[in-house]
Amino acid sequence: MALNNTSVPSKAHKYDPNFTQRVINATGPKATPRVRQLTASLVQHIHDFARENELTIDEWMAGLDLMNEAGRMSDDRRNESQLLSDILGLETLVDEITFKLAADAQDEPTSTAILGPFWRKDAPLKQMGDTIVSGIDEAGHRTWMHGIVTDFKTGEPIEGAVLDVWHTAPNGLYEQQDPDQPDMNLRGRFTTGKDGKYNFYCLKPVPYPIPYDGAGGRLLKALDRHPFRPAHIHFIITAPGYKPIVTQIFDSKSKYINDDSVFAVKDSLVVDFIPSQKDPKADFDLPYSFKLASYDDANKHTLAGTTEKSAAGVKL
Numbered sequence: 001m002a003l004n005n006t007s008v009p010s011k012a013h014k015y016d017p018n019f020t021q022r023v024i025n026a027t028g029p030k031a032t033p034r035v036r037q038l039t040a041s042l043v044q045h046i047h048d049f050a051r052e053n054e055l056t057i058d059e060w061m062a063g064l065d066l067m068n069e070a071g072r073m074s075d076d077r078r079n080e081s082q083l084l085s086d087i088l089g090l091e092t093l094v095d096e097i098t099f100k101l102a103a104d105a106q107d108e109p110t111s112t113a114i115l116g117p118f119w120r121k122d123a124p125l126k127q128m129g130d131t132i133v134s135g136i137d138e139a140g141h142r143t144w145m146h147g148i149v150t151d152f153k154t155g156e157p158i159e160g161a162v163l164d165v166w167h168t169a170p171n172g173l174y175e176q177q178d179p180d181q182p183d184m185n186l187r188g189r190f191t192t193g194k195d196g197k198y199n200f201y202c203l204k205p206v207p208y209p210i211p212y213d214g215a216g217g218r219l220l221k222a223l224d225r226h227p228f229r230p231a232h233i234h235f236i237i238t239a240p241g242y243k244p245i246v247t248q249i250f251d252s253k254s255k256y257i258n259d260d261s262v263f264a265v266k267d268s269l270v271v272d273f274i275p276s277q278k279d280p281k282a283d284f285d286l287p288y289s290f291k292l293a294s295y296d297d298a299n300k301h302t303l304a305g306t307t308e309k310s311a312a313g314v315k316l
């Protein structure tokens with residue numbers, strides 16, 4: 001039996017005024033509350049979208065075709081559906097919703113930024129001071145990155161924080177996109193000691209185009225948009241008792257810094273690569289420190305309804 005308890009206000013329109021509610025009410029009693037809520041809202045919005053734009057059958061089919069193409073192209077090396085949602089700004093918006101802090105917070109943890117489709121699990125475990133560059137001499141790009149991971153409230157260093165880092169080669173490709181790069185090139189995981197400090201060699205990244213040979217590219221072309229991202233380095237930082245952060249830091253001098261094709265740049269994540277004076281193994285010095293929120297503090301500041309708990313209600 002369908003439940004009749006999810007009601008979303010409907011706008012007046014000339015098409016069957018009861019149809020949307022009928023679809024929403026078809027949800028059965030075993031659906032979780034979160035699935036019921038999300039689906040009711042989604043149905044309401046897509047039905048409103050179709051009515052407001054008087055969506056034609058050809059346009060609807062073109063949309064399905066784009067999604068089908070994205071699905072066919074996706075595997076464990078490429079996530080084209082995620083790319084579509086990035087192009088439409090959805091991953092950046094979801095990231096903002098998930099990590100938004102109360103406006104009156106005195107100080108804040110490091111801002112988050114989207115994961116993107118190129119993270120790989122099990123990046124090589126490295127020692128502090130190691131390089132993530134495998135076997136290529138990239139003179140002119142060599143960068144010494146260093147800093148400290150602290151608790152944003154107390155300022156104390158965090159021991160046991162793991163920094164998982166990845167970025168593109170100077171040709172603008174991630175290693176899994178490029179048969180000429182060694183496996184796991186420009187990826188590594190570093191664990192902080194008692195002092196919370198980290199340091200490693202990497203490369204100064206370059207701007208690069210998100211993949212545009214598939215559904216994402218077709219969408220960009222239809223929208224008359226370019227595919228480029230400003231130069232950036234990705235991080236996932238985890239530590240026992242702390243809320244993980246997924247983020248990126250961006251080169252302040254990079255082309256596209258004000259025009260990211262996936263809308264991920266935040267001011268606090270924009271950094272200067274400083275020409276290196278002392279280190280013969282580095283062309284640039286890159287100091288950057290990360291601040292994490294303990295689970296207690298994170299829960300105080302995270303908007304209600306956007307925690308892992310609510311996400312756990314959505315298993316399809």
Ligand code: BEZ
Binds near residue numbers: 083086
């Ligand atoms: C990335 O930065 O790796 C990325 C983000 C969104 C779409 C494509 C790539």
Ligand code: FE
Binds near residue numbers: 116118232234
């Ligand atoms: Fe990237």
